Amino acid sequence: MSCDLDPRLRDLLAGEYVLGTLKGSARRRFENLLHDDSRLRRDVRAWERRLALLAVELPAIAPPREVWRKISREITPAPKRRLTQRVIGLLPAAALPRVVAAAALLVVAVLLVPFGGVWNVQPPLHGLTIAEQGAQPMWLVRHDPSGHLHVRAVSPPTLEPGTACMLWLISPGGEVHGLGPLPENGEALIKLPLSVGSRLHEAFVVVSVEPAGTVRDTPSGRLLYQGAWRG
Amino acid sequence: MVFHAAPASAVPASGVSPSEHTAIIRACLAACADGEREAFERLYRLTSARLYAVARRMLRSEALAQECLQDAYISIWRNAGRYRSDRSAPLTWMTSIVRNRALDILRVATREVAMDDPKIAGLLDAAAPLDGTQGPDYVPELHPCLEQLREEQRECLRLAYFDGLSHAQVAERMTVPIGTVKSWVRRALLQLRDCLG
Numbered sequence: 009m010s011c012d013l014d015p016r017l018r019d020l021l022a023g024e025y026v027l028g029t030l031k032g033s034a035r036r037r038f039e040n041l042l043h044d045d046s047r048l049r050r051d052v053r054a055w056e057r058r059l060a061l062l063a064v065e066l067p068a069i070a071p072p073r074e075v076w077r078k079i080s081r082e083i084t085p086a087p088k089r090r091l092t093q094r095v096i097g098l099l100p101a102a103a104l105p106r107v108v109a110a111a112a113l114l115v116v117a118v119l120l121v122p123f124g125g126v127w128n129v130q131p132p133l134h135g136l137t138i139a140e141q142g143a144q145p146m147w148l149v150r151h152d153p154s155g156h157l158h159v160r161a162v163s164p165p166t167l168e169p170g171t172a173c174m175l176w177l178i179s180p181g182g183e184v185h186g187l188g189p190l191p192e193n194g195e196a197l198i199k200l201p202l203s204v205g206s207r208l209h210e211a212f213v214v215v216s217v218e219p220a221g222t223v224r225d226t227p228s229g230r231l232l233y234q235g236a237w238r239g
Numbered sequence: 240m241v242f243h244a245a246p247a248s249a250v251p252a253s254g255v256s257p258s259e260h261t262a263i264i265r266a267c268l269a270a271c272a273d274g275e276r277e278a279f280e281r282l283y284r285l286t287s288a289r290l291y292a293v294a295r296r297m298l299r300s301e302a303l304a305q306e307c308l309q310d311a312y313i314s315i316w317r318n319a320g321r322y323r324s325d326r327s328a329p330l331t332w333m334t335s336i337v338r339n340r341a342l343d344i345l346r347v348a349t350r351e352v353a354m355d356d357p358k359i360a361g362l363l364d365a366a367a368p369l370d371g372t373q374g375p376d377y378v379p380e381l382h383p384c385l386e387q388l389r390e391e392q393r394e395c396l397r398l399a400y401f402d403g404l405s406h407a408q409v410a411e412r413m414t415v416p417i418g419t420v421k422s423w424v425r426r427a428l429l430q431l432r433d434c435l436g
Binding site: 019020023024027028029031053055056057058059060061062063064065066067068069070071072074075076078079080082083 | 279280283289291292296308313316326328330334335342381382396397399400401403404406424425428431432435
């Protein structure tokens with residue numbers, strides 16, 4: 009393949025390249041030419057436009073909602089995760105209370121809500137919505153004065169088989185409390201450690217994806233959420 | 240297998256001209272380049288039904304098409320800043336991303352077929368209709384420039400464009416000599432270029 013090819017033939021080759029019928033070594037040689045030949049790149053773009061007509065004739069099919077949910081999770085802005093990783097990295101550093109206070113100002117995904125509006129039940133005193141910023145809530149959590157958390161699954165993420173979402177509380181002193189898996193559906197009652205119960209409003213909440221059935225001391229998997237309780 | 244009705248926003252809504260629709264998509268892409276998630280969500284609402292149709296047609300599998308669409312939109316989000324509006328229409332650019340991802344998936348799946356995996360072979364059975372989309376009564380709405388081609392020419396283009404087939408594979412599929420396929424493809428391309436400019 010030469011740069012000196014007849015323009016019409018070059019254009020046809022560009023068409024076959026976009027169509028996909030230019031294969032093997034001929035395709036590789038064509039791609040090498042593309043690097044240094046702006047006119048050839050223009051020819052390719054023109055063929056992309058023309059052959060896209062084949063796609064236009066297809067009847068539109070709305071993808072299942074699950075696809076958007078997965079995409080949405082993947083494009084979550086990174087800063088939230090980096091913040092959490094820094095927080096976790098500090099544990100159990102003495103500076104944690106200051107970090108938690110700073111995080112409480114920065115993390116906007118935490119919404120204190122009167123649950124009556126969302127849950128349509130008798131409103132509890134305080135609650136927490138576990139949600140990605142601007143996204144539908146994944147879980148609603150409310151604190152029962154008897155020392156329990158009532159957790160309700162609203163729209164939890166779809167996980168890979170063999171994994172589960174684990175709820176963690178980090179006390180102001182830096183102690184990490186694994187509270188167990190969050191429900192995939194329905195509700196769950198989670199007992200709070202005595203040392204946390206009275207100081208929940210000072211705690212930091214983390215949700216991570218961990219291998220199901222394992223017991224870990226600290227979150228080690230992908231972080232789904234973090235924020236101050238602020239009850 | 241469940242198909243959701245295509246939202247009205249999948250195609251230009253009544254009252255919005257195609258050029259306005261394109262301008263909206265272009266603006267969404269520009270906003271995505273600035274990291275605006277809401278614009279990305281809008282872009283998805285406006286375009287996903289079109290692009291999912293491409294992925295479904297190419298991969299002939301709901302699961303693979305969803306994987307393809309997911310990867311493609313993540314790529315679109317991450318590369319929105321690279322889109323050049325002076326070089327191509329936004330939907331053409333996005334279609335290329337979906338198609339390239341689908342071709343990658345096809346290549347991997349084809350290798351697995353070579354390993355005699357009946358599951359994958361079944362997924363890619365070219366004879367299988369696209370449930371709910373292209374039954375025997377389905378008649379595509381053809382662009383006039385495509386309509387002027389002979390049906391066998393269009394079929395050659397579709398088999399190459401959507402299924403990633405070579406001349407020889409198209410010839411085998413259509414049970415005609417490879418020279419005939421090459422001739423049909425070349426004439427079809429020349430006619431399209433003359434018609435579309």
